[in-house]
Amino acid sequence: MIDFRYHLVSIVAIFLSLALGIILGSTTLSQSVTKGLQRQTAALAKSNEEHRRAEDRLRTQVEGDENFARTLAPQIVADRLKGQSVVFVETPGASNSSIEQLSGLAKNSGATVTGRVTIQKKFLDDDQASTVDELAAQLKPGELAFPSGAGTYDKAGAVLASALMTRDGANAGREDAATASILGGFRQAGYVTTSGKPGQHATLAVVIAPSSPYVSESGDTDNKALLSLAAALDGAGRGTVVGGPTTSTQEGGLLAALRDSDTDKTVSSQDTVDTASGQVAAILALQNEMSGKTGRYGTGSGVNGYLPSPVPAAGGNG
Structure with missing residues (x-):
């Protein structure tokens, strides 16, 4: 005949098994989530580095364009x-x-x-x-x-x-x-x-x-x-x-x-x-x-262009 003590031990064993399963499952899940986050972090770091390099290239290009315009401006507007x-x-x-x-x-x-x-x-x-x-x-x-x-x-x-x-x-x-x-x-x-x-x-x-x-x-x-x-x-x-x-x-x-x-x-x-x-x-x-x-x-909304088009003839002062 199965007594009360047997039932108690069985119930305790069941809960211990559940607890052990939860612990093992959460550990496996945690490792999976951690690895996923690590992959995303690495991907974001790579993307940010690419954006930084692109920004540096764009800044260099803008500085070059500005220097070009400043150097040639006197010749462009002459007369x-x-x-x-x-x-x-x-x-x-x-x-x-x-x-x-x-x-x-x-x-x-x-x-x-x-x-x-x-x-x-x-x-x-x-x-x-x-x-x-x-x-x-x-x-x-x-x-x-x-x-x-x-x-x-x-x-x-x-x-x-x-x-x-x-x-x-x-x-x-x-x-x-x-x-x-x-x-x-x-x-x-x-x-x-x-x-x-x-x-x-x-x-x-x-x-x-x-x-x-x-x-x-x-x-x-x-x-x-x-x-x-x-x-x-x-x-x-x-x-x-x-x-x-x-x-x-x-x-x-x-x-x-x-x-x-x-x-x-x-x-x-x-x-x-x-x-x-x-x-x-x-x-x-x-x-x-x-x-x-x-x-x-200029560059604002609704502009006709960055500069007049067609560009007026040099020396033509109206």
Whole structure:
């Protein structure tokens, strides 16, 4: 007869067998999982190394392309803006190095650089709008008429443009009393600073966009104010290009705002102006502007190409 002790021993033996099976099974499974993870780790390490090498090759290629463009840029742009003059407008947050490099390239193209106007952040401050409006009305030349429905920065842009730009080559390089008064008034108010002789009426203008998008609540208003200035410069001269780095095409960036506005129809844009090749493209865009051709150039969404196509003929300055 099977007693209780036998049942107890049998039950204990069963549980011991189950426990031993679980231990053995988990050990085998653990080894299998470990080996699988090791294989995946090795594969990922190999893949990462391949990506690193590819990145190094791409970086070397980009550096080579940039060096190539920088070396040949003076020859490529030679005489393309001969007989013209260029004024540079620096917006708050723009790259000084881009302006210096592009200014040198403009001289290589045969143009005279009249000077630089740096827009101060105060000019865009919300609490300055009424003062800007009053100053524009006070400094407006008698022959300048504001468009119907012009806003504060439309007026201010038109007044500044009248002091900086001309369509008549005979007037280029000349500074008059009205120009001196306008620039002096904006400087005294703390809205601009100047270097060189920007009052000597240029035929072309380059506006350098901020390197970082405006992210404040007034960012959209600030961009619209700067676009009003760009449009006024273009209307008063023979052409304007707004240039910036690729970051300026991001939401809140000046180039993004330009390409989403009506000003895009008359003012060209270049979104890699912090590179040697982008600076060449900006000079070519200025050359096209003199012929009434406007375009979006660079690598951003919706561009017409990296540079104007067909490339305008060397020496053809409109």
